[in-house]
Amino acid sequence: MDALPLKLTSISSPLPLFFTMYFILYLNAYFILFRAWARKLKPEASSCVISLAHGTPAVFLACRAILSDPAPNFHSxxxxxxxxxxxYSIAYFSMDLIHFLIFEPSGVLFIAHHLVSLFVFLTCRYVAYHGAFTVLSLLILAEVTSFCQNVWTLAGARRSDxxxxxxxxxxMSPPFYAFYSVVRGLLGPYFVYRMCVFFGNGSADDVIPTWVWVSWVLVAVMIIFVSVLWISNLWMKFYSERSNKAERKIQ
Known part of the structure; x- marks a missing residue:
């Protein structure tokens, strides 16, 4: 008889409140903050606003949550x-996913990224009830660059006018690219390697289903791979533009 109240307590959450907050913030950005912007730019700018509201606060919240754990481990x-x-992150990714489905349905990579991210958060929160240390550590690595990225994105949207x-x-471009490269190209792969070693040894098999942790690893590897491709393309474009500018100066 005591197990049912415990289960109900474990699944209660402020998720609806967080989602409402992001929804209202998005509407305020679209209709008020960016009301004078071109119509084609307003959705992306509004998406950046809710991303700003999520990224850095999520990093601090995740760090606080990990540090408050008396015995943090990959399967705690x-x-x-x-x-x-x-x-907090489930609410953000849900709201931003709606944004992409409505305004940028051709953004297949971003939609896929949000779907797999939601899968990881939801399975950790509502299926496994373990492994938040692992998932929140991945979140920190993913979002620690978000402030720079969103400011860079907003500036890029208006740089032509x-x-x-x-x-x-x-x-911002060079330092942002360098910061992103270190986090996604070095720290991320190292952490995922530690995940693979821990889970591969069967240390979590008694509390986290194998299909859950395997899916987490696959999602992390996929996101890192895509991130490395993305930042590599930006570096190539950056050096190409600098080379073209140098050639024009010589001429």
């Missing part, structure tokens, strides 16, 4: 604060 039980951190935006974009 989720703490109440860790569940809140998971719900606003001189200040062009300067911000040009100034």
């Amino acid at each position: 039980p989720n703490t109440p604060l860790q569940n809140i951190a998971l719900d 606003v001189e200040f935006a062009r300067k911000v974009f040009d100034l």
Whole structure:
């Protein structure tokens, strides 16, 4: 008789409240903050606003949730604060997924990214009830660059018609690319390697189903691979533009 209340308590969450917050923030950005922007730019800019509201706060919340765990490990039980951190990200990815489905349905990579990210968060929060340390650590690695990326994206959206935006974009590009490369190209793969070693030894088989942790590893590897391709293309474009500018100066 005591097990049922415990189960109900474990699945209660502030998820609807978080989702409502992101929904209202998106509408305010679209209809108020960016009301003077071109119609084709407003959805992407509004998406950046909710991403800003998620990224850095999610990193701090995830760090606090991990540090509050008395015995953090790849397979440790989720703490109440860790569940809140998971719900915060579930709400964001759900809202941003709706944005892409409505305004950018051709953005297949972003839609796929959000779907698999939601899968990881949802299975950790509502299926396994363990492994939040693992998932939140991946979240930190994914979102620690989000502030720079969103400012860079907003500046890039207006760099063709606003001189200040062009300067911000040009100034931020090299350090953002370098920061992103270190996080996604070095720290991310190292952490995923540690995940594979831990889970591969069967250390979590008694609390996390094999199909769950295997899917987490596959999603992490896929996201890192796509991220490395993305940043590699940006570096190539950056050096190509610099080479073209240098050639024009010589001529």
